[in-house]
Amino acid sequence: MKPSSIKIIGTPISHYVETVILTCEERGASYTLQVNGHDTPVALKTPDHLLWHPFAKIPAAEIAGAKFYETSAICRCIDLLFEGTSLVPQEPLAAARMEQWISSINCYYHRPCISNLVSHYVFPRGPQGKPDKSIIQAAMPEIQAALRQLSYAYAQNDYLAGQHFSLADLFIAPIIRQMQQTPEGQECLSFFPVIEEKLCRVFGRPSFQRTHQLYRSYLPEGHCLVDDTAC
Numbered sequence: 680m681k682p683s684s685i686k687i688i689g690t691p692i693s694h695y696v697e698t699v700i701l702t703c704e705e706r707g708a709s710y711t712l713q714v715n716g717h718d719t720p721v722a723l724k725t726p727d728h729l730l731w732h733p734f735a736k737i738p739a740a741e742i743a744g745a746k747f748y749e750t751s752a753i754c755r756c757i758d759l760l761f762e763g764t765s766l767v768p769q770e771p772l773a774a775a776r777m778e779q780w781i782s783s784i785n786c787y788y789h790r791p792c793i794s795n796l797v798s799h800y801v802f803p804r805g806p807q808g809k810p811d812k813s814i815i816q817a818a819m820p821e822i823q824a825a826l827r828q829l830s831y832a833y834a835q836n837d838y839l840a841g842q843h844f845s846l847a848d849l850f851i852a853p854i855i856r857q858m859q860q861t862p863e864g865q866e867c868l869s870f871f872p873v874i875e876e877k878l879c880r881v882f883g884r885p886s887f888q889r890t891h892q893l894y895r896s897y898l899p900e901g902h903c904l905v906d907d908t909a910c
């Protein structure tokens with residue numbers, strides 16, 4: 680079955696949405712974005728949004744007429760539907776390693792690295808409209824512990840699943856790229872240089888460059904990310 684264009688619900692500011700876009704880009708799937716306040720609005724937390732995602736999160740997607748939520752499920756579906764090199768290793772141990780990393784990223788990276796760090800620079804809510812440094816500082820031990828594990832993995836292999844570029848790398852790359860735009864993220868990453876060394880090859884892929892461009896174009900006014908002049 681060759682699906683028609685994939686409809687992605689959510690803004691590319693979300694690293695999870697970026698992962699879905701990256702998967703489409705890598706697998707040659709055409710897609711459209713429905714972003715709250717931009718093209719066709721599906722407002723977050725509204726009854727409309729709940730029809731797409733019962734827990735009011737992004738992303739959600741429509742693929743071949745079926746609605747899905749959960750990034751991993753969406754990316755797996757896209758990977759299976761399109762011809763060409765799969766982003767899921769065939770070899771069982773490598774496939775399990777990929778799965779381990781996707782689950783770890785959801786459980787141990789998203790909250791400290793994004794909710795407690797990056798999102799405070801994207802949507803500053805502290806004094807004088809600046810990031811709330813107390814929340815960020817409190818998250819640093821957990822962020823360091825997470826990056827340490829990631830650095831062990833990238834020190835051993837080129838990709839998280841071993842020699843096979845996989846969905847796991849597409850889950851972590853947008854998180855690390857977003858962390859690079861915060862002073863605390865930059866500092867913490869400087870202690871684990873192998874992470875950026877290995878991820879450079881993902882950042883350099885045309886899929887990533889297109890997706891990151893899209894991410895930048897949706898950043899809100901007043902954000903405090905460091906490699907931009909907005910703050």
Ligand SMILES: N[C@@H](CCC(=O)N[C@@H](CS)C(=O)NCC(=O)O)C(=O)O
Nearest residue numbers: 693694695735736737738749750751
């Ligand atoms: N388990 C979900 C997590 C999705 C998620 O947490 N998305 C964030 C954006 S990065 C979100 O919707 N945040 C809005 C909120 O929590 O209110 C997945 O894998 O897709």
